[in-house]
């Protein structure tokens with residue numbers, strides 16, 4: 382449940398005994414996993430002069446050039462106040478804005494940066510690949526390598542198609558599920574986000590909710606008429622939909638752990654119940670693992686929970702910071718995809734050598750022993766520290782984590798679904814958010830987003846963050 386710390390294989394680290402992994406300052410260019418020692422020291426100096434003047438000027442220009450000044454609405458600061466911060470560079474677990482402020486980053490480019498930003502090995506591999514060109518528009522060997530890695534890692538995937546974003550992956554997988562079953566209806570859950578394609582813009586979670594838009598104008602009714610919705614963690618609502626649409630449901634798509642309504646975990650019998658219902662009713666089960674893939678464990682949520690869907694979507698991490706997405710599943714279903722089969726889906730830059738290279742090197746690093754233990758240790762310490770500090774200061778707060786994904790809500794909880802999440806005190810979150818920014822900590826600018834840690838986050842980062850939270854909790 383989201384109101385408790387998720388049970389995990391590795392025990393909690395006491396927040397009073399930080400493990401110093403290295404005392405040696407590491408230069409920004411040569412830094413790898415523990416690159417933040419020098420940077421965290423400078424945080425205290427920086428925040429004394431915290432100003433966002435250059436950021437504000439740049440953003441005022443951006444607003445005239447691009448809608449809302451951003452190229453993705455989740456970057457807006459509408460729900461936390463102030464203006465988005467214009468960033469200059471990233472390295473490891475840290476980001477620097479154009480005013481020179483430094484932040485410990487828990488957004489990780491919204492998920493991809495799981496081994497840390499601008500990893501030296503990934504950058505070097507990209508430089509090598511680039512010498513041979515950036516896009517062939519023809520098969521390249523690197524596609525085989527990443528495909529083999531994905532197939533070996535993700536239990537449900539026997540064949541994979543690479544695309545350029547999570548949105549594209551979800552669009553493709555829905556068409557495939559409809560083509561394979563010959564049925565048109567799809568069940569999605571309130572507060573789950575599956576990209577911005579028309580059929581999914583129904584009760585679509587964070588980005589839409591944060592802006593206060595119920596749905597989006599421009600989405601034709603015809604595009605969503607076959608989209609059925611149910612509250613997350615509610616098996617009886619799903620059963621009722623199957624009963625009232627007998628023989629019509631092609632698939633259920635869901636985030637196996639929700640990150641787009643804040644962090645919400647599935648109830649113990651939810652995923653197995655959904656698996657059972659889909660089998661009973663001849664529908665496919667699709668796990669949207671764009672966020673959870675390679676994050677909750679190397680095999681994603683399906684490996685973590687031991688539930689195998691028919692189809693899976695991926696994105697974010699498998700592109701190592703370059704634009705990528707993928708969908709895959711049983712061979713028999715995937716062979717419907719063109720040119721092997723009749724279901725059409727294509728992409729000019731799909732499987733390009735740069736994205737494949739960044740993905741391959743990111744997965745290689747993740748596969749090294751200890752990666753998920755590290756994510757688990759630092760994230761448990763972080764979320765426990767934040768919850769303890771919040772409660773000590775008298776706030777209603779609940780939260781949880783699994784591996785390198787976490788979240789907390791300003792409400793007593795429990796939070797089982799999007800309606801529960803909406804009961805949280807978003808105004809208080811806004812005050813907390815602004816306070817944390819001034820302390821040099823960068824969370825996603827919405828109460829309805831999950832947070833992410835990386836292999837580059839150190840115990841020092843976590844201790845700094847908890848100390849900042851203790852201070853800010855007392856002020857809000």
Ligand SMILES: Cc1ncc(COP(=O)(O)O)c(C=O)c1O
Pocket residue numbers: 491545546547548549551574575576577636640641669670671672696697706
């Ligand atoms: C679960 C999930 N599915 C799909 C998407 C869409 O991915 P993209 O932003 O790459 O189009 C996202 C994006 O955050 C996501 O979290």
